[in-house]
Amino acid sequence: MELTIADKLDSLLKLQEIDSKLDVLRKLRGDLPEEVKDLEDEVIGVEKRVGRFQSELDGINEEISRHRLNKGDSEKLIVKYKDQQMNVRNNREFDAISKELELQELEIQLSEKRVREGEFKLKSKQQEIDETTATLTSKKEVLEQKKKELDKLVIESQEEEEKLLKQSAKQAKKVEARLLNAYIKIRGSAKNGLAVVSVDRGACGGCFNVVPPQRQADIMEKLKIIICEHCGRILADADIIKVHRKRK
Numbered sequence: 001m002e003l004t005i006a007d008k009l010d011s012l013l014k015l016q017e018i019d020s021k022l023d024v025l026r027k028l029r030g031d032l033p034e035e036v037k038d039l040e041d042e043v044i045g046v047e048k049r050v051g052r053f054q055s056e057l058d059g060i061n062e063e064i065s066r067h068r069l070n071k072g073d074s075e076k077l078i079v080k081y082k083d084q085q086m087n088v089r090n091n092r093e094f095d096a097i098s099k100e101l102e103l104q105e106l107e108i109q110l111s112e113k114r115v116r117e118g119e120f121k122l123k124s125k126q127q128e129i130d131e132t133t134a135t136l137t138s139k140k141e142v143l144e145q146k147k148k149e150l151d152k153l154v155i156e157s158q159e160e161e162e163k164l165l166k167q168s169a170k171q172a173k174k175v176e177a178r179l180l181n182a183y184i185k186i187r188g189s190a191k192n193g194l195a196v197v198s199v200d201r202g203a204c205g206g207c208f209n210v211v212p213p214q215r216q217a218d219i220m221e222k223l224k225i226i227i228c229e230h231c232g233r234i235l236a237d238a239d240i241i242k243v244h245r246k247r248k
Contacts, residue, residue, distance in 0.1 A: 003176070004222070005223060005224060005225060006222045008175070008179060009196070009222065009225075009234075009236050011175045012234065014171050014174075015174075015183065016183075016194065016195060018164055018167045018168045018171055019168055019187065019193065020194070021164055022161065022165065022168065025157050025160060025161055025164065028153065029153050029157065032149060033150060035146055036147055039139060039142060039143040039146060040143060043136065043143055046132060046135055046136045046139060047136060050132050050133055050136060053129045053132060056125055057122065057129065060118055060121050060125060063114070064115055064119065064122065067111040067112075067115045068111070068115060071108050071111035071112060071115070074105075074107040074108045075104075075108065077100070077104045078104050078105070078108075081097050081100050081101050081104070085097045085098070179225065179234075182195075182234070183234070186233055189232075190206065190231075190233065192206075194206055195233055196233065196234045196236055197236070198235075198236055198237065198238040199211050199216055199219055199236070199237065199238060200238045202216065204228040204233065204235060205233075205238075206228060206233040207228060207230045207231035207233070209228070209230040209231070211228065215235075219235050219236065219237050222237070
């Protein structure tokens with residue numbers, strides 16, 4: 001027996017109701033999967049930042065060590081030059097050694113300045129590392145909590161989701177192939193997942209644009225499937241949807 005338009009709409013509405021329940025169930029997980037993913041990305045980013053800071057810290061330490069070695073070398077040279085100064089043969093040699101002593105004193109002063117600068121940078125960088133590490137610890141704690149929430153939610157909803165998926169697949173077999181393809185296509189492009197909507201107060205329940213009176217009459221007569229000329233959704237009479245909801 002050939003199905004009437006009312007029968008076809010009824011099958012579509014049942015499928016829409018099941019799929020809408022699936023949408024609600026998945027929405028309950030809501031933003032949690034995205035939150036977890038975002039937090040995971042943030043944790044990776046902060047870990048990289050800590051690693052970069054640590055490399056910079058190592059570089060500063062190496063720089064400080066180099067200047068301290070330079071200072072030590074200059075101090076050794078000063079001792080050497082002072083010994084030589086005690087055994088000079090003329091004023092020219094004395095003046096030459098004196099200039100070398102002055103040069104090494106300047107080198108020591110410069111090295112000490114660079115060491116102080118390095119120690120200041122070291123302290124600042126260590127503070128950055130401590131603050132960033134604290135942020136990392138905090139984000140990891142939040143991530144762990146969100147993961148637990150998501151795992152719990154998935155476990156709690158998994159059985160219901162599988163049940164609804166089976167119902168949806170079973171109901172989809174009752175829908176005419178051409179209509180089912182149209183339904184899947186429309187549902188895939190609709191933000192709220194609604195492919196079948198009512199006409200209420202003269203407007204499409206999906207995009208809320210006015211439906212012309214003649215098309216409203218055609219919808220009420222249920223002689224053919226009517227599509228909203230604005231959003232492409234399948235239109236059904238508000239009364240049939242209300243009756244259908246009362247059956248549940």
